[in-house]
Amino acid sequence: MKNKFYTYCLASLMATSLLVSCDDELNGLQPFVEGNPETFFNSVSSFQNGVDGIYSQFWNYYSSPGSGLQALPDILADNVILAQSGRRSNEDYYDYRYNPNTGGAVPLYWSEAYEAVNAANLVIGQIDNLADGPEKNNILGQALAARAIAHFDLARIFAMIPTQSPDANNSPGIVYLKVEDGDTGDPFAEPARETVASNYAEIIGDLEQAAQLIGNENGEGRLDRDAVYGMLSRVYLYNGDYQLAIDAADEVAEGVVDATVEGALLDVYEDTSNEGVIIEWSVNTSSESGFNNVGVLYSQTTAPDTRSEYVIDYEFFNSIDPNDLRLEVMQYDATFEGNNYNAVRKFLGEPGQVNGRVDIKVLRAAEVVLNKAEAQYELNQGANALATLNTLRDVRYSSYTGGESGQALEDAIQFERRVELSFEGHRFFDLKRRGEAVERSNNGDIQDGSGTPPEFLTLPAGDFKFQLPIPIDEINANPNMNQNSGY
Template sequence: MKNKNKYILSIFAALAFMACDDEIDRLQPFTEGNPDTFFNSVSSFQNGIDGVYRQLWNYYSSPGSGLQGIPDILADNVILVQTGRRSNEVYYDYRYNPNTGGAIPLYWSECYEAVNVANLVIGAIDNLPDGDAKDNILGQALAARAYAHFDLARIFAEIPTQSGNANGSDGIVYVKVEDGDTTDPFAQPARESVASNYAEIIGDLERASGLIADDNGEGRLNRDGVFGILSRVYLYNGDYQKAIDAADQVSTTLANGTELPDVYTDDSSAGIVFELSINTTSEANGNNVGVLYSQSNATSTISEYALDFDFFNSISANDLRRNVIQFVGTNQGNDYNAALKFLGEAGQVNGRVDVKVIRAAEVLLNKAEAQFELGLEADALASLNELRSQRFTPFTAGTEEGAGLEDAIQFNRRVELCLEGHRFFDLKRRGESINRSPNGDIIDGSGTPAEILTLAAGDFRFQLPIPTDETAANPNLSQNDGY
């Protein structure tokens, strides 16, 4: 790695100024800081943890490359709009390489910055006296470190359930201060195996689950957040009973059909397990995360990506999620199935909203899929119907079984989590191909279709390349196959 495993003197961590409603407004860096002396109170440690959240926020809510959007662009939920700026077209057409800018270097650098700051907190944790406050700080740091490594692993390496040999393939470098990984600025570590990565991710999360507090305020991890993440990580790792058990530990209830639209205008926190909050009232410190999908004004919507014609029209008319996902955006005389979830807060079209990292709906879908994988079809159907009862009006309980039930779980996952950065990873972890429809970008299916309609299962491009700067700085850091 390139300077990702040393104690940094300029720490992107501290002096977190909190806005109203506990939103993390902005984080000012301090320079020439020494963790041994700076971290001397609960508040200074929490400032450090808030710096970790800031790094996560940086790569999830980047206006041009946010992780809430690129996985949908890489997959089959959306289509490139010809009248837009053609942003991220290199990703949409699978032409990325180790020198491609935007998402690839952003994810690598910001994830490891988050890891660095978390390790600084963990390394100094004994500056605090034993007790609940110390445990909570350590729990947040462990969970955030695990989550940043999890994002690195699923982006740049195979996922354990992706193929029969995924666990033995190259993962990423897991940096732990407890192992002395951050003490040598000239170290050049090699990649560990995927199996080793997931063992360490799970180890950090399981430890965090017994330490972290029930409520740390908006935009921060808490006990529900850790168990929600565990339900996802266990599912990715094929630990299906553990995924079910973790899901059962999450107390956050589903947003109902009335509440759901308000979730995406930040008027409601219903069903949110963990989100990355931004200061949506400040031009200087807000982040127009939604411009990755579109830019709107009073007269037009310049869509970058619209919902795929076949996908959107496969959603039932009595599915309440249709009106949460899509609105009709008009530009240059054409109508498009424009993306609604990141349009903005109530009355706004600036694309500035909080990023919903994990919701109770995903946790329930994780549980349903895990139940199906264990052959517990009646339980899986009950979990799926629990979700559908809050998403359809009128609601009629489903009776699917076998392959039909599996398809229903995956389709509802696709609809529920659409535009939130899941689709590429869901297809990848299941070892499935990406198959885009041959329709065009305009609302009636006409227009220009995608240049590349299929990415076959097992294609090397399911693993993004490691940036050239990193492999050049560390000769022991092997590049992914195919690049």
């Protein structure tokens, strides 16, 4: 099923312990504004409204038109290049000039992800208001999974990843805000950072518990069993738990999109199909608000021209096989001020639209297949890894050679991952968790490779910039919060 997350209104407990209310016209929901979850959470429907409020926080930091997590990891890596004719948005991040005072992504991710955590903890802390049974379990499962996902995002952004280096597990992680049944937490606490190992143990613990509680089918708009196991396949891979990643992938029922049918994959990115989508953040796309125009991180279009912010790297684009059916969703020819560009087509818009207003594909079945193939390779199961990889390639190419083994197979898995998940917020994290450098080509931004090349071509493996800085406001507010090394 597709998990499409519409924006609901819920007052979320913020890091400052204040309560905020939302526009009560959104979806007809009545938010609680008194700050008393003990009286608000008194029925299954009120608890589900609370869970739906968590999902809106994810939308806030994945889709922000300025620095959304859907795009920034590609901007930080080597899939795209800054278009000189654009607005130069996120240039401080593209050029690795970010620091604790940099606006945009750094404070956005920190504050919005922790608001999602706090909203989840409000639900978890009052869950015993419900009678024992499947409905209570399902609510708790959703909240636990959401809490894990928000912490996972924080950990991979601001801390090392366990597979990144031999000492990553003992390095500073993030604060894992956790409450138990009947607990509301201490809004005045000044917690210190935990270790990366501790963070991943708690993330996995929440997800594994959620998997035993959550419903198989929660309907469009909510996490379910496939979503939890799909996310577990990703987190286990990041943690180096390769057999567990394989086992979790095998629990996911969704298949990949059969892109051999003309336009099938394009339908997914134009939101007319949900085939193969396991988790998706969304708001009501009929809204006039520009806040949900996630595609503007890559371009803005006023017919007949497109003003690109970032375009596909020339070398990357030309490494893709012409028989690759994904080309139709990755690239389109764009013209601005007389120059032609390889513009990003994903997130361009729904059919007939070029407003960038589409849903965010957080986790797809194709990623789960690639997680499994990589884990099998890491366990020296080459034949199995090749067979798994081919289940994806069979529906992504009109023809291909295949048959790789050894290093060639590992390279093929990583290349297919780069292409399949391009522009969806994975590339920087994939290089980071594998302990690899960002190595950009020296080509320019124009379609033929001419134009202006990147100012910085390489971010060396292990560079401190792979961990974004803790926002300066957090450092100033909490004396126990230590800054990342190098900043």
